[in-house]
Amino acid sequence: MSSDKRPIDQNENMFIILCASAILIALYFLKQNYEYWRRLGVPGPKPKFVVGNLGQTFLMKKSPLQIFIDIYNQYPDLPIVGIYRSITPTLLLRDLDLIKEVTVKSFDHFQDNDLKIDKEIDPIGGRHPFFLKGEEWRIVRAHLTPAFTNTKLKWVYPHLEDTSQGLMKFIESQSDALNGEGFEAKELCMRYTLNNVASCVFGIDGQCFEDDNSEFKQIANKYLSPDGWSAVKLFLMNVFPFLTRFMSVKLTAKSVEEKITNILSQTLRYRERNNIVRNDFLHVLMQLKKTCKDFTDVDVIAHAAGFIADGYETSSIVMSFVLYELANNPDVQSKLRQEIDKNFAKNSNTLPYNALQKMTYLDAVLKEVLRIHPPSFALEKRCTKRFTYIPNNSEIIAKSVVIEEGTPIVLPIFGLHHDPKYFDNPEKFRPQRFIGGNKKNIKKYSFMPFGEGPRACLGQKFGVVQIKIGVAYIIRNYQVFVNNKTQLPLKYNPIYLLISPIGGLWIDFKKIT
Structure with a gap:
């Protein structure tokens, strides 16, 4: 009786033995790796195979x-x-x-x-101070720090007031159409902060109140939002940190990079040809280019674009939680409104910069929000x-x-x-x-909430000022209430790196007459 089974030859035996040995060696070193903190006498939760403590x-x-x-x-x-x-x-x-x-x-x-973000792969995202390393980071921080002094903030403050007044018009125009549905606070605040970035940094009108799908809003939504293989690599690098030694990721999509470059290049050329000086952050970056030989057009574009992440996304998250907490705490809202009313200029119906800086209760409200809901x-x-x-x-x-x-x-x-x-x-x-x-x-x-020391967030002063003035205008003109579409208690999105409540924060506005 014949058999179809073929005897395993010596080479195949050797291959199986080598594979088994490699697996056993890998398992041994993995087990030894998971003993690292125990050997150093540092307690902690027991890791699971391959995933460590990140199983969830x-x-x-x-x-x-x-x-x-x-x-x-x-x-x-x-x-x-x-x-x-x-x-x-x-x-x-x-x-x-x-x-x-x-x-x-x-x-x-x-x-x-x-x-790690390699600026050779991602020339815009890779130049953001958050991702820069060592001496290069020190040089860039020294370049950019003067852009965030009180003097520079006073420069851009009139633009923030214009946007705040535009926010009031937008809320009033939309209130009747919403028919009790309420505003999703982050979406509302994103329109406001993005218009601020468009005006104070890019020197353009972002059209975010007028157009639900404005070009600038489209750019911002895609900025630092990698897609496809880049998104997969970002996830892998986040859960397997050792991979940063071997791979990098492009946070800024090529199409977004081209649009940002095109907008800023046109604005820069127009200002230079017509000798236009506008008190905004783009002017500060243009001056840096003139005085620092290693500060190029690419640097101007990259650091202007960096405001989209710092001045738009993070600030809108914090501002939305300020509105939520004020809506949830009517006694705090009432007390804050009294302080706001006292500081608005009676003649011009505006809020002077120096008056905003002296508002201690508004400052305390914002800090308490940052404590409970850090971005x-x-x-x-x-x-x-x-x-x-x-x-x-x-x-x-x-x-x-x-x-x-x-x-x-x-x-x-x-x-x-x-x-x-x-x-x-x-x-x-x-x-x-x-x-x-x-x-x-x-x-x-x-x-x-902004970190500490030399690596603390560079743009925190700008973020704080734009949140304060926006909230001041809202609370002076409207009472805010939590809409029942808000899912309580709050739970956070498990796949978003910044704090993001599931279902959003829904707020009702009632005009103060």
Whole structure:
């Protein structure tokens, strides 16, 4: 009786043995890798095979940043927690003294943000200060810092007032048509902040109140929103940090890059040919080009485009939460309206810049919103030079811990802001935390919505001013209420890196007569 089975030859045997050996070796080193923090004496949650501590991210249930906050809350007595972004050992900080070291005192050991964008691949996104590294970042920051002084903000302030008045006209024109449906707060605020960016940076009318699908709005919606393979690479780089050594991603689509370049190139040529000086950020960038030989047209375009992310997306998120909290707390809204009414100029019906800066209750409301709803759950940095951490008064971590170069570092902003150790009754909206003597009770580095130290957000002053004036105009002219389309309690989108409530924040407006 014959058999169809062919005997396995010696080469095939050898191949099977080699494959099995390779798998066993890989499993051994993976297991050893997951012992990294234990060997250093740093406690943390047990990682799972390949996914580490990011299992819920792979299931699309939570973003990595949301997972970091869960872990922060699980270890209230630890100064640091050892976690794994897939197979990469990552250190989550809870100790305020260490956060101070990382962001300020020993900044040269942690000077880079974690995500890498190659400017050769993405000349616009890659030049954003957030993504630049080392000495190149230092040079660019030195170039751009003068653009955000109080003097420069006063320059652009009249443009912000014009947009705020346009916002009032838009709300009034739409109120009857909505028929009780309410405004989705972020969508409304995005129209406002995008018009501000168009005017204060690009020197154009964004037409975002007049046209639901204006060209500038289309550009902004696609900016820093990679599609196709770029989106897949961004996800992979976020959950497998070691991949940043081997790949980069293009955040700005080619079509968007071309449109931004075309708009700015036309504006620059027009201003230069006609010797036009307009008090806006584009003029500041043009002056930089004249005085700094290494600051080119590409740099002007890239840093102007950077305002779309900083001055449009982030600011609209924060402003929408301000409206939500005011709608949800009518006593706070009433008190704020009294302060606003006192500071508006009676003759011109405008809000002077100096008066806005002196409004302490408005400032406190905004800071309390930033505490409860920081735009990012966490910030991610990278150790750039070996650092030795010596715990203070920790019984669990008794010895010093060496943080090796290349180790990702997590600053859990949302966790710090909601920690009862630093903020009494942290879920309660209480602007008085940031008024008068109460401010002294807030521990340094427990509240840092914009980051801290040299890497803090460059455009935060512009963002704060545009939010304040927009909110001031709204609350002076309208009472705001939470529309029942808002899904309560708030839950956040698991696949969006910034804080984004599922279903949106829906607000009703009632004209004050």
